[in-house]
Amino acid sequence: MLPTPLLKDLDYDKVYEPSEDSYLLLDCFEEELPFLQKRLHGSIPIVTEIGTGSGIVTSFIQQHILPGSIFITTDINPHACRTVLKTVKHNSATANIDSCQMSLTTAIRSETIDVLVFNPPYVPATEVPEVPTTEEDDTWLDLALLGGEDGMVTTWQVLNDLENILSPNDGVAYILFCARNKPIEVAEIMREKGWTVDVVVHRKAGWEVLSVLRFMKN
Numbered sequence: 001m002l003p004t005p006l007l008k009d010l011d012y013d014k015v016y017e018p019s020e021d022s023y024l025l026l027d028c029f030e031e032e033l034p035f036l037q038k039r040l041h042g043s044i045p046i047v048t049e050i051g052t053g054s055g056i057v058t059s060f061i062q063q064h065i066l067p068g069s070i071f072i073t074t075d076i077n078p079h080a081c082r083t084v085l086k087t088v089k090h091n092s093a094t095a096n097i098d099s100c101q102m103s104l105t106t107a108i109r110s111e112t113i114d115v116l117v118f119n120p121p122y123v124p125a126t127e128v129p130e131v132p133t134t135e136e137d138d139t140w141l142d143l144a145l146l147g148g149e150d151g152m153v154t155t156w157q158v159l160n161d162l163e164n165i166l167s168p169n170d171g172v173a174y175i176l177f178c179a180r181n182k183p184i185e186v187a188e189i190m191r192e193k194g195w196t197v198d199v200v201v202h203r204k205a206g207w208e209v210l211s212v213l214r215f216m217k218n
Helices: 020-039 056-065 078-091 140-144 153-159 183-192
Strands: 046-050 070-075 097-101 115-118 172-178 195-205 208-217
Touching (some): 020 056, 020 172, 020 195, 020 208, 046 056, 056 070, 056 115, 078 140, 115 153, 153 172, 183 195, 183 208
Parallel strands (some): 046 070, 046 115, 070 097, 115 172
Antiparallel strands (some): 172 208, 195 208
């Protein structure tokens, strides 16, 4: 088992604290290591995690999975943008990483991302929370949790834009779902749109049943 990144002096009132979903993603990438090394062999991939939170997932990928990559992480939460840089630098002095405050990947040039990672706000809610207008607002964390109807409003924004986000040849996306997101139905819809969709890991975690799905264009 690969070691988990060290997290130090983080403010979990402002950024998402690693939980079962975070650690499931670490297990996912440990399992995917041979696949990604073969798929991206000879390249310097661009890796993007949307919604980095504590930075534990990006740091793990940088340390153990794709250490020679360029990392462009995004989060709409300014506290998370600073935290991911702190976590990655704390675990690796050689990391090539930038963090951008933005909604999803709106400001990243299209068709450039080789590996996309997204642990979305997947908890069903009546609506997606409004974006706070000040850094001092105490509701930033809600954006990491509440995903609107079926917990899928934000996730569908990404899924519907995957073709414009991923690099056309080797691009691959890893997205986490809970059972209430209806991942089997989501996978079938995406297959009908021309995507190869595979379940990498599937596990009961606490009171949730979580899955990480891999998306690649046919």
